[in-house]
Amino acid sequence: MTRTDVFQQLTKSEINRVIELGLIRPIDGGKVLFRKNDVGHEMYIVLKGKIEIIDEYDGHRKVLAELGPGEIFGEMAMFEKHIRSAHALAKEPTQILVLSEDILNKLLEKKVPKRFLANIIAVLCHRLRLTNSMYMRAKYGDSMSKDVTWVG
Numbered sequence: 001m002t003r004t005d006v007f008q009q010l011t012k013s014e015i016n017r018v019i020e021l022g023l024i025r026p027i028d029g030g031k032v033l034f035r036k037n038d039v040g041h042e043m044y045i046v047l048k049g050k051i052e053i054i055d056e057y058d059g060h061r062k063v064l065a066e067l068g069p070g071e072i073f074g075e076m077a078m079f080e081k082h083i084r085s086a087h088a089l090a091k092e093p094t095q096i097l098v099l100s101e102d103i104l105n106k107l108l109e110k111k112v113p114k115r116f117l118a119n120i121i122a123v124l125c126h127r128l129r130l131t132n133s134m135y136m137r138a139k140y141g142d143s144m145s146k147d148v149t150w151v152g
Contacts, residue, residue: 005070006045006119014113019047021106022097027090038084040077042100046070049094054087066091072123 007015024047027033034040036055044051046067053065053073064086067073077084078101099107107116 006072006116006123007070008119009115010113010119014116017110018107018112018116019097021103021110022099023103025096025098027094027096029090029092029094031090033088033090033096034074034084035087036084038077040074040082040084042098043072043075043078043104044088045072045097045099047095047097050091051094051096052089052091054089055085056087072120075120075124 007018010018022045027049029049033044033051046069048069051067051071051073052063053067055062055064065073073088074084076082
């Protein structure tokens, strides 16, 4: 399991409870699941295979992440009710679990395993920490001070 596996520390029974409410969807390798600027109403969990998250800007194409089993994606647009910030492409034949807002609400009503929700939060925190680190390196480079003062 990876550090960002949303099924980490869940029992098989708990994982099955989550999967039973979602929709399992196969995706052929090379197929685009969604594109940047699409409206997003669902989030996804990779069950098998690999998904690439890709951004394009100023004629450049950049792979932002390669996600494998247990990893989530598409959650930002769903939770924030915004458009997708990147493309999602199946790098190989892949199977995903589709979780819409309605399905997430049903999971909450049916007492979704707390560990599952904690894992989603941990994934989001991990990604935020990486983004902050990349931002700081891009802004300050190696001259960035090692001493940081919180000014919240």
